[in-house]
Amino acid sequence: MTNNTEKEKIAGLIRNARLSKGYSQQQLADLAQLNLRSVQRIEKAEVLPRAYNLNLLAKQLDLDLDALGFSNDLQKATLLNSAPVGRQAGKTGKLIFSVTTGLLTFLLTAAFLSQSSDFPETSFELFLLLAFVVALYGAMLWRIWKR
Structure with a gap:
């Protein structure tokens, strides 16, 4: 079962970073090569993003993976090297x-x-x-x- 606070934490970080960059959800989706609906669901904390998608969003928003709660080196390596x-x-x-x-x-x-x-x-x-x-x-x- 997915932890709701983790989804909400990631949703808030993604939404705040997107707004601080001045991107619309559609612009972020285009930059990260994701579906608009995926970005919407992540920002509403409806889903916990897959590691690959989270990595794409983090790159576009210049987010540090440590800020997303991935401080463990093994988690970072998995996140960076995972393919869909x-x-x-x-x-x-x-x-x-x-x-x-x-x-x-x-x-x-x-x-x-x-x-x-x-x-x-x-x-x-x-x-x-x-x-x-x-x-x-x-x-x-x-x-x-x-x-």
Whole structure:
């Protein structure tokens, strides 16, 4: 169970720091790359922010993590190094998607080659097709993994 006084303490610190900087909630949300509703819920003490979100807000508001009650070095390290859950799970998802897409690309290319009686006429055409498929797959992987 979450401690209400902790939520209220953090809510007050975030709200006061935001107001002293002259930011609206929307401006703070944009700067921290958070949803406006998340900032609103944090400032109303409806939720205890995740470590990652709290770190983003603290950076934008120039807040010292000690002022937020994170005086323990282990807590600070966890707060600074934590990634959102979606990004941690995202690597696994990207890997599964990459392997699945590679296998699917291989099978579709093989199906195309097996159904065509007159393609490829030469080994050059075969290598050209394979080069195109590899380049397309590489570009797709680059787009998936650059995020």
